[in-house]
Structure formats: structure tokens, C-alpha cells
Amino acid sequence: MSITELGRAGGDLSPGAGADLAVRTEGLVKTFGEHRAVDGIDLVVRPGEIFGVLGPNGAGKTTTLRMLATLLTIDAGRAEIFGVDVAANPHVIRQLVGVTGQYASVDENLTARENLWLFSRLQGIAAPRARRIATELLGQFGLEKAADKPIAQFSGGMRRRLDLAASLITRPPLIFLDEPTTGLDPRTRGQMWDTIRGLVADGCTVLLTTQYLDEADQLADRVAVIDHGRKVAEGTPDELKTAVGNSTLQLLLAEPDEVPTAAQVVRRVLGSDPVLSPERGRLNVALDQADLAADVLIALRTAGVSISSVSVAKPSLDEVFLALTGHETGGGETGGTEESGGTEESGGYRESGGYRESAGSGREENR
Incomplete structure (x- = not known):
């Protein structure tokens, strides 16, 4: 599939077409004044996958996510989540999605325990059940030992896990x-x-921006x-x-002094110049077709050049x-707001979007 074909990947939004998909959008548009932050984006996210939206600051990632989460209105186009129209319902x-922003929104x-209890109560969950949920989640995210410490004593990674x-x-x-590992050190990023991955293994679908x-x-x-x-x-990353x-x-x-001979063979077979590291006995060369690697190896063997290792890197x-x-x-780079013309609250989505307040307890019994 070519880059152009990959860019067109998506699908129609005929009635009911998205019922078997986690997310389906067609022609999403969001404008702030004269600035079109999102300009006709089509997405398809399948249940049980991790779907990444990749782009630099200001590309439209956060604005797209906020529209899907009902935190911003959709100016044009359509979006469905599990077949439910985002704008109409x-x-x-809000009862189908959980949202974590770039910045931890905890108090x-x-x-940590009090935060989770409070968020549960704001969603209409009874106090005893809220306490049980807080305990379960603290254990799931490895925060039991810090459960009763003030959030001010938490590291960035711990705050992100709590959020x-x-x-x-x-x-x-x-x-x-939304940018779940921004500002985290490499070790903490790996933990996140x-x-x-554990969320998906437990049955969730994840849409992340990065x-x-x-x-x-x-x-x-x-x-x-x-x-x-x-x-x-x-x-997929491989398709891209x-x-x-x-x-x-x-x-x-095997013998670094055979690099000149190997370079001549590579030029003859591929018609392009390799990048040489004679002192290390290494050659790297662009490869239009992966099956040409076999032709190169046969030619090198015929020329008496011994190979210690070979690999094809995408x-x-x-x-x-x-x-x-x-x-x-x-x-x-880290820091800064994502979209010019929009707003990125420092406290995360829940304060301005009202997610904790507006999400009802309709899914509580599914726990």
C-alpha cells in the first residue's frame, strides 16, 4: 500500500456502520477563529487495539481527542463511538470513555485514596463501594504503599498512574x-x-496521542x-x-580488508553506493526491494567475500x-499547549470538561 493509499484509509459513516468499531470518524473539523485546528480527519479504531495518533505540537491531536470526548463541539463531520453518535448523545x-489528559488532574x-474516593462519589457511586473501588485501583496501579500520602509527595509518574x-x-x-508519557523519564515511560498494554489485555480499547x-x-x-x-x-508501524x-x-x-571488494559487488548488483565503515568491516546500502538482498549475498559469495552477519532494517x-x-x-520537546486557538487547562480534562461531575453511574453495576 502506498503512502497516498494509507492516507486515505478510513471508511463511510452510513447509519449503524460503526456499531462494530470502537471509534469511527468522517471529516472531523474544528475551527478556532481563523485557525482550522482539525481539517477533515477520518479515523477507524477497532475494539481491543491501541491506536496511536502521531504528530507534532499543534498538529490537531488534542483537539481531535477532545471532540471525541465531547469536551469540544464538532464543527463539521461525524463521529461515532461503539456506534453511538458523539454529537447527538x-x-x-461520557459513560463509554475514560479520559486522561497531558497533565494530572488530581487534587x-x-x-491518592481520597482522590479516587472523591472521583467515585462525584460519579454517584455509594461511599462504601467508592472505598472498595479506590482500594482495587490503588492495587492495580501499584500505588498501595503511597495510598495515604499527599499527592504533593508523588513523582510525575505516580501522578500520571493515579490520573x-x-x-x-x-x-x-x-x-x-493524551500524551500519556510527556515529561516522564525513560524508566517511568516504560512503566506507563x-x-x-495491561489495560488492553484486560479488555479496554486505547486511543492515545503522542x-x-x-x-x-x-x-x-x-x-x-x-x-x-x-x-x-x-x-500499522510496519505498513508506514x-x-x-x-x-x-x-x-x-568477516574480514574488514574485503570492504573495497564488497563495495564493488554491491554497486554492480544494486547500482547504488554503500556507506562504508572499513575499520569495522561494515557496509550499509539502501534497498529498494527486500528480495534483492539475496542477489547481493550470492554475488558476494561468488566473489569470495565472507559475511559474518546480514540484516535488513526498515x-x-x-x-x-x-x-x-x-x-x-x-x-x-515537552511542555506548552497543544493547539493554538484552543485551551489546554493545567488541571487536565476533568475540571473544565466536567467529566467526573457529568458522567453518571450507568456503568457502575458492570464493575
Whole structure:
């Protein structure tokens, strides 16, 4: 599948068409003044998968997620969650999804246990059950030992885990994670990745936004690449890498002094110049078709060149994004607001969006 075809991936939104899908959108648009933050995005998220929305700051990731979560109105287009129209049935949608924003929305003056109890009570759950839910979630997220400590003493990773736990109080089938590891150190990021995988193993569907290419590559079953409010490609990480084109043939020679001979053979077979590291006996060369690697190996063997190891490396997602958009994601940067023209509250989604207050207890008995 070509990059263009990947960019068109999506589907129609005929009545009932999305009932067997976790999320289906068609032509989503959101405008702030003269700025079109989201410009006709189509998405399809299947139940039980981790779907990544990849793009730099300002690409439209958070705005898209906020529309799906009913925290922003949809200016044009349609969206369905488990077959339910987002614009027409916001109250139902809020009982189907849990939302965790870029910034932890917990109350620093309360303990972890008190936060979870409070969020449960705000959703109409009786006090005894709220206490049981808090205890269960603290155990699930490895926060038992810190359960009665003030949030002010928590690390960034602990706050993020607590915030994620709060979004699971009603056990929603769909979780929205907006930049879930922004600002976390590598070790804590890895722990969060494990937590997210665990949610899917327990039956959740996850839609996450990220500007980190390695995060999309490691976590997502499928990825939508968006830039300047538009989707430019969609597919599995491997599909995206394949669509970009050249893989790299990596050769390690048994005898470094055979590098010049090997380079001549590679040029003859592939018609392109390899990148040489003579002192290490290494050659790297772009490979248009993976099956050409066999031709190179046969030719090298015929020429008497001994190979210690060979591998074919696909392009990285960094290279994919650069090829698709002409610029990098800027994923190494942290902080700042996501969308110009919109607002990104420092306390997370729940304060301004009213999620804890407005989500009813309709799913409570499913716990």
C-alpha cells in the first residue's frame, strides 16, 4: 500500500456502520477563529487495539481527542463511538470513555485514596463501594504503599498512574490518553507503556496521542499520522515504514580488508553506493526491494567475500514522519499547549470538561 493509499484509509459513516468499531470518524473539523485546528480527519479504531495518533505540537491531536470526548463541539463531520453518535448523545459517550489528559488532574491537597474516593462519589457511586473501588485501583496501579500520602509527595509518574486509575473508576471500554508519557523519564515511560498494554489485555480499547515516534512504534497496533490538522497516513508501524520505501541492507564482513571488494559487488548488483565503515568491516546500502538482498549475498559469495552477519532494517518512524511531512515531530520537546486557538487547562480534562461531575453511574453495576 502506498503512502497516498494509507492516507486515505478510513471508511463511510452510513447509519449503524460503526456499531462494530470502537471509534469511527468522517471529516472531523474544528475551527478556532481563523485557525482550522482539525481539517477533515477520518479515523477507524477497532475494539481491543491501541491506536496511536502521531504528530507534532499543534498538529490537531488534542483537539481531535477532545471532540471525541465531547469536551469540544464538532464543527463539521461525524463521529461515532461503539456506534453511538458523539454529537447527538454526549451523555452516553461520557459513560463509554475514560479520559486522561497531558497533565494530572488530581487534587494535591488530598491523598491518592481520597482522590479516587472523591472521583467515585462525584460519579454517584455509594461511599462504601467508592472505598472498595479506590482500594482495587490503588492495587492495580501499584500505588498501595503511597495510598495515604499527599499527592504533593508523588513523582510525575505516580501522578500520571493515579490520573489513569481515576479514568477507570467506571470501567469504560474505551480510554483516551493524551500524551500519556510527556515529561516522564525513560524508566517511568516504560512503566506507563506496560500499564497501557495491561489495560488492553484486560479488555479496554486505547486511543492515545503522542509526538514520540518510539512510543507509537512500541505501543500502537495502528497509527494515524497527522500534520497541520490533516491525516497524512494511516496504517500499522510496519505498513508506514514499508510505504516510505527503501530499507537498509546492513552487512558485517568477516574480514574488514574485503570492504573495497564488497563495495564493488554491491554497486554492480544494486547500482547504488554503500556507506562504508572499513575499520569495522561494515557496509550499509539502501534497498529498494527486500528480495534483492539475496542477489547481493550470492554475488558476494561468488566473489569470495565472507559475511559474518546480514540484516535488513526498515526505515524508522522518524524517517517515515520526515518523508510524509517534510519536518520532524519535535518529540524531544515537552511542555506548552497543544493547539493554538484552543485551551489546554493545567488541571487536565476533568475540571473544565466536567467529566467526573457529568458522567453518571450507568456503568457502575458492570464493575
